[in-house]
Amino acid sequence: MMSRTIRHRVAFTLVELLVVIGIIALLAASGVPAIRSMIYSSSGSMAESQLRFALGAARDLAIRNASGDTAAVFTYEPGGRLTIVPVIYVGTILDTKDPEKPVTDSTTIQGYREVFAPSALAEPVQLPAGWMVRGFAPAGSVFAPGNNNDSPPVQVPSNGWYYEVSPVGNRRLNLGTDLISGLPSRGNWVFPETGFFDASITDRGSGPRPNSRNTFMVRFQSGTGRIVAVSPNPIVVLLPRNRIDTNSAAALADVKSPVWAGSSDWRRIDHTDNLVSWARSVCSLVPAADAASLVGCRSTDAVLVASVNIIALYDESRMASALGARGLNRVTGGIYGGAVGAISTSNEAPKAPNIDVGLWPASTFVASGGSQAEKAERVQMLINNYLLNALRAQNITPGSGTNAVDSDARIFTVDTYIGSVSEAK
Secondary structure, three states, rough: OOOOOOOOOOOHHHHHHHHHHHHHHHHHHHHHHHHHHHHHHHHHHHHHHHHHHHHHHHHHHHOOOOOOEEEEEEEEEEOEEEEEEEHHHHEEEEEOOOOOOOOOOOOOOOOOOOOEEEEEOOOOOOOOEEEEEEEEEOOOOOOOOOOOOOOOOOOOEEEEOOOOOOOOOOHHOOOEEEOOOOOOOEEEEOOOOOOOOOOOOOOOOOOOOOOOEEEEEEEOOOOOEEEEOOOEEEEEOOOOOOOOOEOOOOOOOOOOOOOOOHOOOOOOHHOOHHHHHHHHEEEEOOOOHHHHHOOOOOHHHHHHHEEEOEEEEEHHHHHHHOOOOOOOOOOOOEEOOEEEEEEEOOOOOOOOOOEHHHHHHHHOOOOOOHHHHHHHHHHHHHHHHOOOOOEEEEHHHOOOOOOEOOOEEEEEEEEEOOOOOEEEO
8 A cells, every 4th residue: 555645835824924024123123223323333433533543644744844833624515524634834924814804905904824735745534424523612712793792792803713794693603691501601612614605706806705714723833743722813724616716807816916827827726736835835925915815814715724622523413413403404414504594405505604593493492582693593502512511401492301411522632742632521
């Protein structure tokens, strides 16, 4: 009798499949926060390493360089990453102290201003996406005449760092009473405003400075690598826009001697292949007004920069969330965007460094004035307190209690004597 082998087909029931899928989903969900935390921690460590490396590279450049100081300058392009650029001293020019007035204006107070340019001996360093650095401007070090809470307004003479005649929003940096804490201002955390400008402007004429490009630097002494003392008096750093400034419809540069030679003139910054050598030659031009026209504070290729020795490393997205924002501006990748108070809707960077207050709900601004500029100023005060770990929930949403808002920002100081970087605890 033949034996017959019966094979049974093994299969899962629908209930079993659902149970397995549920277990997998549960495990995945429980693991996502851990994975996100791991990624955040890793990118934060990378950001700190890059920051330390960039500052170390600028310091090493100063030790090797006998011709002048060096510095690490912080820059940001909308939608990009924060970049730290090593720069080197190239000369000193007689420039206008008031960026709103041409150096040739008879009413303008002139003063000597140092000029720095990017060095080819050290490469720029980029931080991981989303990580930013702000510099600490001590109380009273930012010039914003006529728009402060003091009466009469406190002014810093002969300055120009983050300068505007009629500042609005976040640029109306408070020099008197902090809007959030009600205490005397402890200073302001300023952002690298190097990429927010109107690229169509090439004609400075006799009007205001067309592009208020400003940032901060950590400066090192030539030969020793020591940190140079903090100074609110801004210098000029050349970060070219690859265009020549003009002062007339005929596109003639604001240079009088010798007569401008047009597109073939060696003084065109967009024609040079060695910015340091070019800048040194320009700084020695006579008359001094020519040098100031090309590399002075009113040039659209120039950025006004002041030195700091306290900086904050933070994640832009986490800060925005902690401050109650709905997210980041999609164009700039940060909290800046559009006109003052406007949500950026076009696929281009804003033409001024304005905080996009449209990212915040209306409840955030109950305690502030009704204008968009006042709202932007309040956001700046929220940032100041967040980075100092002094923010409370009720400062963001009225009536939400006095619980502290945790800040992930890390504060670093640079030792005056040896130039080393230390995290403040």
